[in-house]
Amino acid sequence: DYVIREFASFRQLVDRPMTLVIAGGAEPETPEVMALGRELLGDGVRFIEGLLRDRIPELYRAADLFVLGSLHEMMPIAVLEAISSGLPVICNDTPTFRWMAGPAGRLADLTQCGALAAELAFMSDDARRDAFARTARSHAEARFSECVIVDQILDMYRSVLDSPRGRPGAGSHD
Numbered sequence: 001d002y003v004i005r006e007f008a009s010f011r012q013l014v015d016r017p018m019t020l021v022i023a024g025g026a027e028p029e030t031p032e033v034m035a036l037g038r039e040l041l042g043d044g045v046r047f048i049e050g051l052l053r054d055r056i057p058e059l060y061r062a063a064d065l066f067v068l069g070s071l072h073e074m075m076p077i078a079v080l081e082a083i084s085s086g087l088p089v090i091c092n093d094t095p096t097f098r099w100m101a102g103p104a105g106r107l108a109d110l111t112q113c114g115a116l117a118a119e120l121a122f123m124s125d126d127a128r129r130d131a132f133a134r135t136a137r138s139h140a141e142a143r144f145s146e147c148v149i150v151d152q153i154l155d156m157y158r159s160v161l162d163s164p165r166g167r168p169g170a171g172s173h174d
Helices: 002-013 030-044 053-062 077-084 095-104 115-123 126-144 146-162
Strands: 020-024 045-049 089-092 105-108
Touching: 002 020, 002 030, 002 115, 020 030, 020 053, 030 045, 053 077, 077 089, 077 095, 077 126, 089 095, 089 115, 095 105, 095 126, 105 115, 115 126, 126 146
Parallel strands: 020 045, 089 105
Antiparallel strands: none
16 A cells, blocks of 8 residues: 555656556455555556466566565565566665665665655656666676576585584584
């Protein structure tokens, strides 16, 4: 409901048509969220439930921007999918989201009323949004590509094995 309310506020700030697309699985509160969206945004909102996995890249390619409304998550795959698709991201300002979004992200305190609307207004400038988008894919590749991640995992294993506690039979009984 926060994203819908903030998008409604944002739409009052811009003088061009904008559509909010909300995609995901159905939850117990989905009917209420959909009703709120239709009430505040009318035909300016689209809900997509149960999108097949193989159609998700198509949805990202059709978007101009990705918003993650969650305040905290461990490592949301949707952010990685978005930046890998070249989409700039707006999300809550947490260390994890900051690390994930990198230079493709705009972060704000999404607990504050008006924060998301302000970020949407900032990113509504095509040239500004395009500058963030240009960094998205390269950031995803530099930080999250298979070769980078596998090397980090191997380095972590080497570090553990090289430590006195990591050597077989070399445990401490403190």
